[in-house]
Amino acid sequence: MKYELYYWPTIQGRGEFIRLALEEAGADYVDVARGPEDSGAGVPALMQILDSNAIHRPPFAPPFLKAGDLLIGQTANILLFLGPRHGLAPKDDAGRLWTHQLQLTLADLVQEVHDTHHPIAASLYYEEQRKEARRRAGEFLKSRAPKFLAYFEHVLERNPEGDQHLVGASLTYCDLSLFQVIAGLRYAFPRAAAQYQRDYRRVFGMYDRIARSPRIAAYLASDRRIPFNEEGIFRHYEELDFKP
């Protein structure tokens, strides 16, 4: 079965968590909104689903994934679906819940990263909330990011099967998502990330290993990987990169 991923074509955003899982799985998928409009793909194909009145189980927002008859929305929910199908989640119920719990905690962190540059409203430009963004980013880098990173460091440390993975003894989708979060923090907040790298060695060690792993390294080097930019979740604004 060929998956159809629907996400904004010019940013990594939340879609990137899905792309990384599909790439690591070697899954057959098409990134629909990045395809050509004249063959029925592109953003119009995405908007057609979002604006449709005929879908009984409509998504609220991208990303969403078509898998045969299923249309699945919400990033963590898509990974909950993909994980066990592609060896990226444990087989037992308890392990799946735990993996999903970690993913939801990462989703909370990602939302807080987004709000560092959009503390007032996603519908306003960054320039319209710059002052508030400075306050929020300062608090985020000083207290929130360290709290989350210390938690994931701790989860790695406590994992009875070793500190190479968050769950069990092999790679899961939440390892890939933590990799993406670290990649994003390094891009958006290089000064702060340099400090975090010294404080959370297991987390950054996992980041390094995943970056070098064959399928992810090939993906990162390909043009399927959209570069970070100032339209996505992780944005680099010099004035927000406080030293924590």
Next chain:
Amino acid sequence: MKYELYYWPTIQGRGEFIRLALEEAGADYVDVARGPEDSGAGVPALMQILDSNAIHRPPFAPPFLKAGDLLIGQTANILLFLGPRHGLAPKDDAGRLWTHQLQLTLADLVQEVHDTHHPIAASLYYEEQRKEARRRAGEFLKSRAPKFLAYFEHVLERNPEGDQHLVGASLTYCDLSLFQVIAGLRYAFPRAAAQYQRDYRRVFGMYDRIARSPRIAAYLASDRRIPFNEEGIFRHYEELDFKP
């Protein structure tokens, strides 16, 4: 099996989504942090788990649920676990994913409600971010809340089994969670909610039905239901209740 719910004892907060599901299920549970400290309950029992170094799969934050040997964190994840066990989610995989997708969308809405009074940092007092809160609440009530409510109205309308429930022909945990969100919006933003009630009749109709249903009505009338207050997610500040 008796469930142990761990959540802050003085607020509804995110714990309330779990309480409502347990109450509707008629499940045997104890709200641990609301119990007496001298018998090993209370907030110290909650903090002991949060601060423990001995737990292999630690929660990041309350709520979390002990179910036998399982310790499950993240609100939506707890409901994912409880739903099928108590007839509050469909039995088929596609139905469970859809129910969970709606729950995650509600979780996004709840986070945005929280940020109306804490747009800069949860660690600061409301009074330290009042000006920013006015801007954020205005945007929320004008564009975000209506977008979410229109979505859930649409999901009810499109449900092939009728507009009485979000999923299928019977009550699920996400119906209960939507009930809680509406209860919260009515408390926090009565002027705005009066307008929404005119615009989203199916959503508010479901709210009314659930409020009158036997188990939920009994729960709401009991002292197990903590009143809304200005420590929780849904807070009433007159100056934030804009007419949308």
